[in-house]
Amino acid sequence: MAVAGRTGKPRARWLRRRPGGEPRPGRLLAALGVATAALLALHRHVPNTPGRLGSLLETFLFWLGPLTALLLLGAAVRRARTALVVLLLPAVVWAAVFGPRLLPAGPPGPRELTVVQHNVADDNADPAATARALADSGADLIALQELVDPPLAVYRRELAPRYPYHSVRGTVGLWSRHPLGAARALDIGPRDITEPWQRALRAEVRTPYGEVAAYVVHLPSVRLGVAGLASARRDESAARLGRILATERSARVLLAGDLNGTVDDRGLAPLTSRLDAPERGLALSYPAALPAARIDQVLARGARVPAIRALPATGSDHLPVLARVALDADA
Template identity: 55%
Template sequence: MTRDARRDTSPRARRPWVLISSAVLVAGLLAFHSAVPNAVGNVGSLLETFLPWLGLVVVALLVLASSRRSAIALTAVALPATVWVIMFGTSVFPGSVIAGGPEPGPTLTVLQHNVADDNADPGGTARALAGAGADLIALQELTPQALPVYEAALAPEHPHRVVVGTVGLWSRLPLADGRPVAIKPQDVTADWNRGLRATVRTPVGDIAAYVAHLPSVRLRPQDGFGTAWRDESAAALATAVAAEKLERIVLLGDLNGTVHDRGLSPLTSLLAPALDGFGFTWPAAFPLARIDHIMARGATPATTWTLPATGSDHLPTAATLRLRLQ
């Protein structure tokens, strides 16, 4: 057998079908993630939680295709790369959410933070939040011991507040009609109050503000990605939001899920999430997912950013909302 014949039949000379198949699979997972079933271990929701990180797989495929110097492999990898850019390009280049520049109108700056019930420095966290320049500050995992610390630090600039259970809302603007929102899953028997609603009196009209902390999710070998309580709570919160009579709504919460996760679709179908940049908020030491959210109706999320880490395992997240005039 000649040397040329041996070269023609070697593995290196074969078309890189594995690489091409992998590229097509990644493109399919990105574009059709909602088609991945949750029937076994909620694998669909697990995929959607970390969907942006498939970009690393695309980069790895690109490196492999380049190393093979295969035109067909590079062409195949261009498919998932294009899909990823379409889905997450505005996150790579934050500030491009609103085409044509900022819209006119009044603004409201809001801040969301799960302060962690085991926070060893609630005073430092409270001072950092108080100085962030927000009009509204929503907190979760408030404990009876730490609540007076937050009240003392936030009250000078945010004298109006509503606290229900372990969630609270502080405001520069007057608040009215503060009340609990029932989002507790049916199987939870403990005393559990993690939702509230209040009316924010702004110079251009009232806004309904919701603060929520949805149940945590767990990844266990025996039953996969456990989201049942989170999904049930999200549906209950969506029911309350759908029944809201005020046109303008802002939701601030630790929702324990990303906007791509189908478990939050009852909420994302009603409200526009603030998504300027990736804005990963958890875990604070190395953020992997944006599970703390600011969503709105009757207001346009203009810019979004995260604040430096506090004593919590979550990063604070903030947004400027442009209010639609009624």
């Protein structure tokens, strides 16, 4: 049913204002703004069952910012003044959570390493070009996942001239400009996997600024379906790795890997509670064609990660990320 506006033209019932009130779309936008602010501020209280809804929200938490911008645009178009004011709340909360990550990083310090993290994809059609692109980054360390034969031989050949030290365990590997020592595989496999599963290593990197315990890992994949986020295996592996990190005696620890989760995801809390995330940069890395989340991570302890950024696409379905790692002088 329609009613006449001031111009005499019909106006839809749902656009009518109550006396002194917002049009119904404005009230809806205001309600969505309150809900968005609550999800941003209280996401840790969203239950993870059923379907690991909390982890699912935290995976895409960043995108509540662009959603808020769209709601603000809608409120402006509708001239919904109350909605505009209410929508400032999620905008402020989002800025408080993600704003610092968008600020520019300071200049490199005197005791920094650069680290490239990349899941190269086991079906990469051009591993040689991928290896050359990674080497051209000039990083001190390159951490790779999904290394399989025969492409593994290509990575070894292409990276050797600039990275004389490397260690591969199973499908993960570390290439370094600096000497490596005491490399070993780590068992972080979920209990229900019975076939060979070797996707984590630890190596000592003898840098000019002291020794660093470097971990390269590939946590199990997650799947999104009608039942929600299937992340039980990933969470189990993260917990096993967290227990290993709890016993790590090195003052400086660096972890690079495809963690199949963002640093906001509570499923990675066994790692993010023990290691610091990058301070600046989004570096959305997956999927490469339209990056929606950074699931490729560089974390540290006894060191800072001042900045992280995505590198151009290779033949993988992930984008490489490059992080600066500042080593504390007194560690």
